[in-house]
Amino acid sequence: MKLSPIKVIIIDDVGTYFNEQMLSIASANGNISFERYRKCDATLLKSLVANPRDILIMDIKGTVTKDIGKDGFDVTKHVFENTNTFLVITSAHKHHLRNQSNYGDYVIVDRLLTPLDFCNELDEIIDVYLKRKINFYKKLTYKLGKTLARKKIAAH
Numbered sequence: 001m002k003l004s005p006i007k008v009i010i011i012d013d014v015g016t017y018f019n020e021q022m023l024s025i026a027s028a029n030g031n032i033s034f035e036r037y038r039k040c041d042a043t044l045l046k047s048l049v050a051n052p053r054d055i056l057i058m059d060i061k062g063t064v065t066k067d068i069g070k071d072g073f074d075v076t077k078h079v080f081e082n083t084n085t086f087l088v089i090t091s092a093h094k095h096h097l098r099n100q101s102n103y104g105d106y107v108i109v110d111r112l113l114t115p116l117d118f119c120n121e122l123d124e125i126i127d128v129y130l131k132r133k134i135n136f137y138k139k140l141t142y143k144l145g146k147t148l149a150r151k152k153i154a155a156h
Helices: 020-029 042-050 072-082 115-155
Strands: 006-011 032-037 055-059 086-090 106-108
Touching: 006 115, 020 032, 020 115, 042 072, 055 072, 055 115, 072 086, 086 115, 106 115
Parallel strands: 006 032, 006 055, 055 086, 086 106
Antiparallel strands: none
8 A cells, every 4th residue: 555645835935944955854754745835826725725735834924925815824714714734834923823823733833943853843743633634534433333333223
């Protein structure tokens, strides 16, 4: 059985954050594929919904064209409402992240990461993502089993 890589898309306007070296090391560390963009426009937003990635890492400020919203919170809200993508928010301006946990599943508070720090942070993100995904399937299996058991009992 071939496992497809975890698809991570990063939208951040500053090239030094989540740079090529970090992504290369993280890719070598696991079964992960990355896409990296500096801005989210209408075309990319449509793609995020039509072709959902597993994880979206979204910088809040300076990453959105004016035609789709005022900041990254507008993008994460739209993606949240239309997909099951795991949402990670971040900002160099930490005050933007206060009381904003309702806009994402995970918050990267410190963006001044070395490649090793990024790998560790990404491991934590993926761990939380996989736990939530497993819990969803556990609940689904439980509900399906319960429904089948009721039907079987009703049939007798």
